[in-house]
């Protein structure tokens with residue numbers, strides 16, 4: 001296998017489970033050193049850490065709440081201390097607090113917007129000065145197809161992802177002249193603990209509506225992420241690219 005990220009230093013938020021775990025493993029497999037954060041599930045983080053270390057690069061896990069600005073600064077400082085630099089930031093940490101508008105509380109609105117969107121503002125601010133100094137850097141934001149389509153019962157989540165798409169394009173425009181690229185990946189229905197919360201009927205209906213007739217895997221998302229993070233994608237910025245089995249065209 002070509003090691004597309006050999007020697008690159010990567011930060012991944014929410015890397016302990018689901019898509020984040022897939023991102024950590026794929027980056028390690030492609031030769032990158034990785035610092036990943038997680039919210040609180042230490043046993044999942046330790047399992048991912050052990051698996052990723054088997055690829056022979058430097059991997060560190062840090063409990064860190066991406067939704068707090070000082071925590072984003074701490075995550076970047078930890079990475080600089082452990083890896084001696086940072087080349088790639090992948091904003092993956094995200095949550096859902098689904099519900100119809102009628103029942104959606106201000107608290108669940110704020111939690112989702114903070115964790116999924118404001119967190120990316122914090123981490124990008126925290127790495128920006130290092131990227132500017134080295135005149136290179138890659139930012140990948142894990143969005144969702146519902147950021148473009150909307151979804152009943154997910155007004156908070158869809159708004160956070162639509163905001164992330166706009167943030168991605170703005171960062172790409174603002175930092176492109178400094179050789180800093182910023183793209184978003186919009187997964188469709190990917191099998192993780194997040195979608196495991198959906199009831200069986202919803203999962204069946206989603207799968208039926210996907211042209212490729214299957215849910216996606218974290219690896220499906222991670223393969224695009226590795227490509228976009230690598231020098232093979234050096235002329236791609238400001239894009240929101242779906243990984244959804246054709247669910248959204």
Ligand SMILES: NC(=O)c1ccc[n+]([C@@H]2O[C@H](COP(=O)([O-])OP(=O)(O)OC[C@H]3O[C@@H](n4cnc5c(N)ncnc54)[C@H](OP(=O)(O)O)[C@@H]3O)[C@@H](O)[C@H]2O)c1
Nearest residue numbers: 014016017018019039040041065066093094144190192194
């Ligand atoms: N699954 C899908 O179908 C799907 C579709 C479209 C987009 N996405 C997006 O893909 C991303 C990952 O989703 P997933 O399905 O893999 O979710 P998941 O299985 O629930 O995993 C979420 C990860 O984020 C971490 N996390 C949560 N809140 C955090 C915080 N405040 N600070 C740092 N880390 C935090 C969790 O840490 P702990 O383990 O410690 O809790 C965990 O590692 C999200 O942005 C999600 O919106 C997912």
